[in-house]
Amino acid sequence: MDRWGITIPLPGVPLARHREIVEELPDLGYTDLWTSEKAGTDAFTPLALASQWAPGLRLGTAVAQVYTRGPALLAMNAATLAGLAPGRFVLGIGASSPVIVRKWNATEYATPLRRVRDTLRFLRTALAGERVSEDYETFSVRDFRLEHPVDPPPELALAALRPEMLRLAAREADCAITNWLAPGDVPRIRKEVGQDIELAARVFVCPTPDKALARRLARRLITGYLTVPVYAAFHEWLGRGEALAPMHEAWSRGDRRKAMEVIPDEVVDDLVVHGGPEHCRARIQSYVDSGLSTPIIALVATGDCPMDHVRKLGPS
Known part of the structure; x- marks a missing residue:
């Protein structure tokens, strides 16, 4: 299935006003709805709302941070969304950055590759409904088990940029998520992760001529x-x-x-990506033609109505 995603919240649009456009997305050809997490909304709340507004969309976090939530809380967040959208939720996790983790959230930022690896392994076990008592390299968990396991458990995605993290995603996640690349960069990323894993990327789109x-x-x-x-x-x-x-x-x-x-x-x-709607759609498609599985449009605010842009950028 060809995928075509959009990032919410849209720039300048309060979350409470998103219902109208989210309900339209399937008819516009969108298959996916993804969130990010920086200094605005958290990664999970918009998806909880969207799960009820458009029950046919796949929902994903791109990404939830592994340092700013404990492992158990991250599993609980994921299980909640997976319960609201059975078989339609992808938990994307990532290391984030020292600014967000250390300066904004007063949390230690160390050994990101190992931390996301350990978090992936914990989540794989916990979201399967098993009890976890384990000493991982970067943290330990004792006697944790979800009170309400979900079936099926959500797929796991990992935010990755360079070879080590990309190869970790290929080994231990269901999807690799990358960011800030051109269509011509996709084959290099694909070479690191292989052909068998889903590869998603946020694509920044400034829809103006x-x-x-x-x-x-x-x-x-x-x-x-x-x-x-x-x-x-x-x-x-x-x-x-x-x-x-x-x-x-x-x-x-x-x-x-x-x-x-x-x-x-x-x-x-x-x-x-910038230009008129037709040019933007063709440019986004060129990422897919280069080996990307899932383009995730991130609209750049231009002063125009972002909901109009979403309508014009849909593939249908």
Whole structure:
């Protein structure tokens, strides 16, 4: 089945006003609804609402953080959603970043690869309804068992950028979720995870024919994300180190304006889809043609009604 996802909440739209557009999504050709978790809504509440608004959509977190919830609470969150949407929920987890984990949530951030590995293993057991008493490398759990196990248990997805995490996703998860890549990058990611696992990616879409506006908005996003060390290393691995070096140099000097100005147009156009609806749909499809299983549209706010954009970007 071809998948076509959208991220909620939509920019500038209160969560309580999402029912109208969520109910329309299946008729527009969307199959998936995914959330993120940063400093707005949590990853689970919008999906709980959507499970009742559109009972045919697959729902997923992209992603819930493994440091800001204890393992048992994460399993409880997942079981709740899986109970509301039987067979339609995917629990996507990830390590997040030191800013979110340490600075905002006052929690230690250490050994992310091992922490997500241990969390995957715990969740696989706990969500199967088994009692867990285990000393993992990064945490221990004693005598935990879900009071209300779900059948079937949700699939597990792992947020991954570079080879080690991508290969961990291929070994121990049902899906790999990646972020901030161009269609031409997909084969490199696919090479690491293999052909047998679902590969999802959030695709940033700025649906406007105003190229100057789109590039200006995209540059703000790129400097906000790709200056984070894990994303900087990701794009170094993908081969954009030289192209992005002037941005990193300006950013390190504290010159935010210059950092945005020196991002090459080619990089902007590679990483953020923009243009009219037909062009945007074709560009999103090119990710799929390159080996992506599930594109997850993340709308960039342009000042227009985002619900209109959702309607125009649906594949139907």
